[in-house]
Amino acid sequence: MQLQLQNIVPIPLKDKLLQRDSGVWNKNLQFEQGEFIKIKAPSGVGKTTFIHIIYKLRKDFEGNVVWNKKSLSLVNADELALLRQQHISIIFQDLRLFPNLTARENIELKRVLQQPLYESRMIDNMAEQLGIASVLHQKASVCSYGEQQRIAILRSLMQPFDWLIMDEPFSHLDKNNIDKAAALIEAECKKRNAGFILTDLEDDEHFKYTGFLNL
């Protein structure tokens, strides 16, 4: 599945953004499935805004986001749900777990929301790899932020997808855990022949990026 960005500019940040040169805002860009895209930016220039725009959580922007040749503005609620169940998975910067569900239930939700891709023991497998097997039975609200981040990563890998969207996914992980998570993410993307878009503050070498943009 292809992603095209056609001159997108968030309206609230318009004046500020058009004064500086950006590799993304107000540009025509095209990403092919399987690309590993890194978008780097300092705080406050709209990384999360960008992620929310391409995931259709925000509509206050100019330009067009085109998934698979269809403008996101034309996608209705049912099609959007299908897109999010089958084609686009996401790791939010603010994680967005259900605090009252256990870690396992949070992950399980994404597994059973559509025809399951993996059997449920895959949750234990992956949790083992990321070192969170012991907290699976805990409520998400009592897990540490680092654990929650790994739960969110695991959740995003439970579903089928063509694109994985990650908004500072490793912000609360140490080097060791980042390496494990990155390895798992890369393996899962390769398995699906999927690509990803990752935003972060700094340069890194967690993945072999095929594209690099400054926001």
Add this chain to the structure above:
Amino acid sequence: MLNTILKKLIRTSGRNRNTMAVVGLFIGLLLILAAVQIQANYQQILYSKTSQDSIADFLVVNKTLTDKNIGVATLSTAEINDLKQQPFVEKIGTLTPSRFRVSVQSISKQIPFYSDFFFESVPDEFLDVNTPAWQWNETSNFIPMIIPNMFLDMYNFGFAQSQHLPQLSQNLITSLPVQINIQTPTGTVNYYGKVVGFSDRISSVLVPQPFMDWANKKFGTDVNQQPSRVIIQTKDASGSGLADYFAKHHLSTSAQKTRFEKYRGVITTVVAISWVMGGLMFLFALIVLTLFIQLAIASAKEEIYLLITLGTAPKQLQSFLRKQFLPANIITVVVALAVIAALQFILQKVLAAQNIFISRYISYYAIIAAAIILLLINLVNNRAIKKYISYNN
């Protein structure tokens, strides 16, 4: 599995409000179904052949007697057929008079009496007396008779008192056999007779139709006499069509006794009140249910937003919520129907003791009404769910 997780996220069991809604719904349903059932029972009594207290209107019709038609006031076949065609006539039966001389005398020394007499007969379906004793064949020991209640009242409260004769109860009369003398060209033939019932509908001394046919043939002096009275069953005795027709054709009728008119009024009022109250309760219950659904969705607003963000389809949420409310609705309707069925069962027993016969089981109409109501509740629920879920999106 998805539903198990959704159940944890969207709580549809805010117990108190939900109970209130269900109780309101239940009472409303009960009243509506009771109204339907009462209406069905009412119809059944109105048109049944077996109830003594049938409250349909029966009219005995004869030609208006004038100076000119004295002696020939019979109804011709053409006239009867014409009457049969009228829209207000549901059923028609002829009263067959006896064509032989008959007298009745007591066989008891305590209550001696003798009287010249006459008999008439009508088809059984027009009778308001339902008793197994009402049958006759040539081997029968006695001839059953039905006399008008009015007759007995006249005797007990008028005649007996002024003549210092004993008053007679219905029970006493039915246990008192009488001798019936039929005069034939070759002499008198004796039979035993017995009063088996009292009619409010037909003011005549009635014997079973088979006896009348047999006796007319055997002892009758006139051949094939035309009837002079017919009995009709009508839906609306007070209708203007009926009155106009009677006036035009010089017919007159003994007005049906009005004994049941007040019952009809009471039943109609009860049914109407039941309808209105039931309808109002039902309406309020629907509103409370809708508010309850709205509340359940509103209190899970954040969870629903996140669920949709994560890719849950509005349809998935709607179907989940529908499944949460459906069982309670079905149970409420089924329980209400069961209560009505139980009440009907009891009512049947109570009324049967008073010779009013209704079905032991609830009518199809009540079941159909329950099904329609269930459908309506779900329709309203689903609309509410759809409205508030897509609003949240």
